[in-house]
Amino acid sequence: MSERKKSLITTINNQRKYSQVAKAAVLSSAMLARKNSSSRGAPGSAAPFGARESIAAISDMLSTQHKKPVRSSYVESDRVEWALKIACTISMITVCLHTPRTIELFPPLTYIILAADFISVSVFMLDSVLRIHYEGIFRCDSSYLSNRWSQFSVFISIIHLLSFLLHCYQLIGKLHFSEISLILLFSDKFFPFLHLNYRVWYGVIRSIRPFIIIRLIPLIVKFKLPKNRIEQLLKRSSQQVKNVTLFFVFFMTLYAIFGIQLFGRMDYHCVQPKTDPNNVTIMDLAIPDTMCAPEGIGGYECPNPMVCMQLNLNAKGEGFYGMFNDFGASVFTVYLAASEEGWVYVLYDCMDSLPSYLAFLYFCTLIFFLAWLVKNVFIAVITETFAEIRVQFSEMWQKKEVTLDEGFRKKLEKTDDGWRLIRLDGEVEAEGPKQKLQWVSSL
Structure with missing residues (x-):
């Protein structure tokens, strides 16, 4: 047997x-x-x-020859899918409502958010547990965690669980008569290095929760594209995107270094004659605050009785705006100018601190290369990528059946003249009314 x-x-x-x-x-x-x-x-x-x-x-x-048959399971049912959609929607709503201002205006809202988060977290964790139980973790190539989307889903579920536990921890700390709150106060007083009491910056965990929309998109928009098509598309587009990105980073770095070398620290301001450079108040500055250049450099000269003085201001005092103090600040200023939002004020400060032609030459070439050339090339690459995606979908949805039908209506046979394609229905004589009418008309 x-x-x-x-x-x-x-x-x-x-x-x-x-x-x-x-x-x-x-x-x-x-x-x-x-x-x-x-x-x-x-x-x-x-x-x-x-x-x-x-x-x-x-x-x-x-x-598609070696694809394994898809097993129908309870984790692929419509009920589980609808539960995930509802949980993702609840999560996005609660993360929008969970702000200090909204809770201050309506204090009971914190308990509503807690209950809604409990529902969404329960659905996410239950879905992950069921899928791990059904597909396994690391048993084979088709296990749950072998897929990148599954890894992302587990990561988002863990973030939601930590956010929910943090919310509970925050509410427990506010209960002044509970044993846990007294323990937290005692530990924070005698062991401050443990940081057991709730801190506001712990809420940074919630900043990852909006990425749940990435998990909601595949549940709403469903399409299937063969894996080899995706690989071909990524190979074509990734090389172009890589080249444009290198082109953009090159010009960003180049102009950031140029900015440091040309302008540097622009710390000269028009102030009152007896101003302390280390302790500057708003009453000591000109109205409006004006940059200037020492005598003989060629920049702006302060009117009497103002004097041009170098002030010892930190980045916060200067407003983190239009600085070429170091490489990081210079890259931020170059990006600000490339976005064409408020860059003219940086241009005015540079014109006041140095001769005007240097600022004109620097910012005109920066706008040309970064704001026009590189931006348009990047948009062209993205447009071409989406056009290729459209072509791939049109081929898969519209042309596939026609090509297969045309191919399988023929067979390959060896004749005296060599190999020939012969239609399978070429020698079949139909006896319908259309064929009879054609035979009569041919007479």
Whole structure:
């Protein structure tokens, strides 16, 4: 009995192998016939999508030969999907409402947010546990955590759980008569280095929660694209995006270094004569605050009785705006100018601190290369990528069935003149009314 089963399995595998080879042969012969037919046509009337359709059909067919059958399970049911959609929506609403101002205006809102977060966290954790139980963790290639989307889902679920526990921890700390709050106060008083009491900056964990919208998108928008198509698309677009990104980073770095070398620390301001450079008040500055240059440099000269003095201001005092003090601040200023938002005020400060022609030359070339050239090239690359995606979808949805039907209506036979493609229904004579009418008209 076992030998009979083995022979049956061997026969089935051989049949599958032969069917795959036959399909590939038929499709390759269809491509050859289409190429010959297009080359025999008019010189300027070549079919633009012929080769692409056949190649797409072959790649789709060969990529789907070894796919494993999808098992129907409870984790793929519509109820689980709807529960995840509702949980994602609740999570986005609660993360928008959980702000100090909203809770200050309506204090009971914190308990409503806590209850809603409990529902969403329960759904996320239950879904992760069920999928891990059904697919396994690291048992094989089809396990749950072997997929990047699954890893992202587990990460977001853990972040939601930590955010929920942090919210509970915050509420417990506000209960002045509970034992846990007294323990926290005692530990914070005698062991401050442990930081057991709630701190406001702990809420940074909630900043990752808005990424739940990435998990909601695949649940709403569903489409399937073969893996080989995705790889081809990424290979084409990633190289172009990489080149444009390097182009952008090169100009950002170049102009950041130019800014440091040309302008540097622009600390000279028009102030009152007896101003302390280390303790400057708003009453000591000119109205409006004006940058200036020492005598002999060629910048702006302060009117009497103001004097041009170098002030010892930190970055916070200067407002983190239009600085070329170091590389980081210079990169931020270059990015500000490249975005074309408020860059003219930086230009005015540079014109007041140094000769005008240096500022004109620097900012005119910066706007040309970064704001116009690189931005337009980047937009062109993104547009081309989306156009390629549209072509891939149109080929998969509209041309696939036509190509396969045309290929499988023919067979490859060896004749006296060589290998020929012969239609399977070429010698079949139909006896319908249309054929009879054609026979009568031919007489």
